[in-house]
Amino acid sequence: MPPQEVNRDAVVATGSSRVPPGPSRPGRLGLAVAVAVVLVEAFWLVARLPAAALVADLGAIAVAGWAAVACAGVSRRHPPSLRRFWTLLAVTMALSAVSRALWALGRVSSGETPHTPLVGLVFITGIVLGTIGILSSPTAPHSTVGRGRVLLDGVIVGLSLVPIGWVVVFRDVAAAPLAEPDHALALVYPTFDLVQLTILAAVTGSSRTMWCPLTVLGGSLAVRAVADIGYVWLLAHGSYVPGHLVDLGWPLTCLLVGVATRYPPPAESVDTDETIVPPAPPWWRAALPYLPVGGAIVAVLLARRPTGQTPPLILVCVLGLLAVLALRQGLAANENLRLVAQLRQLAYADQLTGLPNRLMFTRRLRRAIREESPVSVLLLDLDGFKQVNDRFGHATGDALLVSIADRMRDAVDGDGTVARLGGDEFAVLVDADRPVSPERLAERLLTALRPADDEEDVGTHPSASIGIAEYGPQHATHSDLLRDADIAMYAAKAAGKSAYRTCTPALRESAVSRAELIAELRRAVDEGQLELEFQPIVDLRSGVVRSAEALVRWRHPRLGMLSPGRFLPLAEETGLILPIDRWVIHEACRAAAVWRRGAPDATVAVNIAAAHLRRPDLIATVTGATSAAGLAPRALTLELTESALIEGSEAVLDRLRQLRELGIRIAIDDFGTGYSSLSYLHRIPATELKIDRSFVARLGEDARAYATVNMVSSLADAFDLRVVAEGVETDRQHDAVAAIGCAQGQGYLYGRPGSLADLRSAFTGF
Template structure:
């Protein structure tokens, strides 16, 4: 009694100091221990004043209430199911185990109990306490969860329940034989079980899990956990056969227990069937819904598209791709990107407004299906989508709102399947991107033909490097003070067997799109280094400049590629300059800047190409370890027309470079007037058709002015 009271106080104290998620659990355990203390007190008082072994209705009610609160506590633990159906299933598991033990207990123990004793319902309830203990122990095993680390207090509570079950079983056996008397050593077991409950309150709460979703534990339960409520049923059936009396009748207690067991099994199976149906619905939802945005996914979109095509009505597909979304992920992280996608999906759903089915196909790609039930024209729907995606003032300032490009394809005789329709929408979408983004285009036969040619060109490009179709040409970079050519820029050309010589503008964008830019970049670096090593035999100060794509800049193996190329050619690293576009450098991460710093430490030059066309600022010049600025040709071209602003821009960049101790090259010098202007400004180097067109035979070491 005293130990149970102390355990009640300890549980109540734990309820006050534990997190809110555990307060109900410890409060119910405190009530259970308080009821146990009250029951023991009443038992002791009535035994001292009357019956040696009191089995009164009051004592039975108190202990029964303790069983109910203890069971409720287990069902409120952190690892218990969160749904009412799940809790009911766990409770029925315990009830089935308890009821299955009734006929087994009859054969083992109750057969020796007089019928007069069993006629007293209160006394019979006392004899069933071991079954209630095992019911609670079964529930504890079920809620503990085999896929989770067991919380230490649950182990102590399990030990308490097991000890109480053994104690109650021993008590029933001794009572049936008439061998139990107050003061028996068995009486120590119940206080010890309460002591284990009190000890459980001393442990800290479990650590907060990062994933609170029940689906995070994907491992299926072991076979014994699934079979747990059914394992004792076989023993119960055998016990029923053994419990039959000589007259052929089954004892009333056994018969009632079996009927209750069958009812519990029927309800349990009904709940299992309901849960299975619910799980099937959940799996269907997961299979056809995008989990981030809540929109239909690619699988559902394709199913609905096939159904719409079978109905032979008007069908159109809008394919939408967010422009610049990758930069959002790179700059702000995937959490910001996911939040942005969710917000944009909600805007697009509202813009479609029942005039189509919008789905997320994956990544930053969405699609809208317009069928015969829609009254909106696909073009009008595209305009509504673009309008919905326009950034607000706050989003524009934050710089985290991409635009979108939309391709439209309407079903026609040329489409044999949904794949063909999606392909045409994809063709139109890329045409919208090429038109400047934040626009829509409709797929036409001309676009389709162009896309086929483009695909053929990509296929040819895959073979170009291996078959030696690429060539390097070099455009001289002139020292304007002396006219000497000490450097040249390597420019790749594709000698296509059918189309002739193709410039970089014709095939490098395709190479980036098809993932072929890296092998082309590596080939160019190696060939340029070999050429520069040859020049330096006649002009020891000769250098070479090579353009590097933004994709290659982000590669961790860039340093290894460059050092391997210079080492293989026997070229000093200081003789190589890597040219990088201004926009690629501005969007660079800290890892990219560290990589450029390592290249500078090796002696390799870093040139900022097309300077002035991006988002030029003094702050990024401090961050980027550049050695050279190349003034964009658009400013140099305007020097012919006495454009004071162009003159001022070239002069400003030249002085800025001097302040930062950077070399300067004026690109696109094509006339004597432009040459005179950049020379008068004080620009030290120039490059352009005036000094020489790109050529296979480099003019490094010669004088061109």
């Protein structure tokens, strides 16, 4: 794929609206000329034509100059984050051209191969600036410590390879021209090449994705390292002459740098978990700086002269290597300590609020219990926090948690340890050294969490319920203490929320009984402990029983018959209401099919929990029950509480409409006790309203109750809904609801809940 197409595709992938221009025509022409120069030089050197040394010098200067111009040009086209990288490479190429020009001038003027300090200084300065450029690349470490570690890794590799190179190249050529002082400078070039190549390998190896220019630069550095090593070899053996084929390596190196400018900038990073969390480095990345050290040790032993002396250059490199290794290990130790501190922060602190987390809180609590010191735990849970998340979003919820954490810190004010246990649950640990009582601290917390007068949206500041537990002989472990605090917290919620309660033996016993009852309720359906009773519903005009409401009872093996109020709230909290509802629907349909044999118009009513309304399998459950019992759908009425219907989503309303289309009747139970609204009567496909018993009980005694029932009856007529009056227990109440115009009545006056056998005799004509 041509570089221009790569550039355009990469920009499209980033989603940028601005397409960076591809290489211009002068840029393409420059590349073509540079390639032509390298090819001409290669042909010239291979053919050993006259003036090969001059051609090699001019070719290297020309290509290096072109590469400098190309890097400078691309630095203006790429994003600001890459300008330093390309600018430093441009300076490196310019210095390479200058050093080669000085080399050529020195060679022409002296007629010998020059190794002057000036040439070496210019060239090495370029290498140093190029190394800084590599450390400024997009894949390089962003921290100063990380860059320093990579730099030291490169120096370790470079110094380690000097003794190895000495043994391989120079051991048997001690009398070679390299022994001269002006030639010894040539030994530095391969060392710097390997340092730079190691740094580039470390930078690219630690990145999740490879940026193409760095790959091309790696090839460039590898070519230069081979050329410099070959040059030093030839020089050591006295066989190097200007214009040798090895000279082709330097313009080829600069040509690859120029080719790297043809690639597009890297795609912009997206702020996701994959980019925030850096990838684990490969194994070779960790071992890279230490792999050549063993070879260097062996090389030092082999480099000893027959006199037992070590060459000064090798000795200096070894001492330098030891110093750099010590510095590298010190840096690694410092970084490890920093990482340990970060891990401790991650392990023991909540990342959102900065408070101690559950693990830290538990450690401190266990230590206090182990020391047998008086300690108290305040467990705080926000009331209605889920509604904040649902209404305003999780970002608002997180901001609220941070605000609450700050308020709790200020309220506790050093009198306890505040922690976030998770979600919207917080805790405060109060030990013996704190003079304040846990009850007083709970009052301060409740006061601090109340919304201030200047806070406009009170809905984003839920109240809190606090449970208090004090360590005592009954607490064998920290879990027992937290359990008691949890028991007290739920008692505070049951008391109306925005309150605190202290755990007492009575609360503890009640909680244990509640837990046992929940465990037994899980087995009640499977073991056939549930029973249905039926309460008749009469036609107020004729007095004939036309329907019955199915009411579930629990025949507990130890506690006897339990009313719905004892176990249905527990079933709703634990999700057990769903299997109970399904059992009730099936049993009620079977019972109705039996009594409809003698009373074809009789119907049955079944209460449905709010949780069942939100389940997509509600329709399948109802239709499956009627089909299995052979019951006509119009003979089944589903009674739904007013609050459950108001909170229903569009999916719930659509589900109810489908049930109505099937013939199932929909009754609004306990009408008038919730947040009654005319708007939801328009939306809900109801067929009847059941007036709550609290209004019926006051008929004949309270004129407002009579007016309320009369108004509901008139409203039902307007919406074509049948009215059922619940809780009719006296003749006076019967006369009142009949006079108002209620179609049906239900209550002890007409019959108490009983078995199916008791109900059968109540149906006319059965």
